[in-house]
């Protein structure tokens with residue numbers, strides 16, 4: 321059978337990732353580094369950028385949709401829409417900016433309130449790890465906080481030095497995959513239960 325590239329694209333698994341965090345922490349820089357392998361030193365505040373990226377994840381071709389959101393307060397009313405859209409959330413702070421770490425908590429609470437279940441991976445990312453001399457956020461404290469909340473393990477990145485960026489996105493994609501597999505298995509089990517007595521072919 322001949323499958324056109326469009327059809328192949330449609331058959332690929334898709335992952336919807338939303339990147340949130342306060343202004344200037346490096347959301348766009350992380351996204352661009354991952355999707356295009358670029359680093360821009362100039363700061364140009366984002367309103368909203370959307371990327372589709374094809375990649376290989378554990379021997380499988382997948383498509384990642386990344387929504388790079390605005391960090392400025394002016395656009396915070398959009399968060400609800402973004403959260404509704406996402407299957408996974410990357411909450412970014414900058415290690416040289418304590419307030420940006422504090423800003424993660426309300427975002428996290430908003431996601432947990434809206435999504436109701438814990439079936440959506442959330443990762444807290446300390447970006448700008450190259451600015452160690454200017455560090456304001458204690459790494460261990462950040463790790464402890466996120467561990468207590470049962471999130472995907474905290475990670476430090478540098479979009480500038482291309483440190484842990486791909487690793488961070490991969491961690492998130494694998495978690496989406498694992499949640500989806502669990503949900504499918506649960507549905508199958510449920511189906512088998514409701515049909516018990518009859519023959520279910522899987």
Ligand SMILES: Nc1nc2c(ncn2[C@@H]2O[C@H](COP(=O)(O)OP(=O)(O)OP(=O)(O)O)[C@@H](O)[C@H]2O)c(=O)[nH]1
Nearest residue numbers: 343344345346347348349361366391448478479480
């Ligand atoms: N040293 C260093 N600078 C970075 C890093 N990531 C981003 N920056 C710089 O930080 C500034 C802000 O980066 P952006 O990616 O635009 O930040 P943002 O979070 O998307 O900002 P908003 O669009 O306002 O929400 C830019 O000047 C980047 O070059 C990093 O890992 N290390």
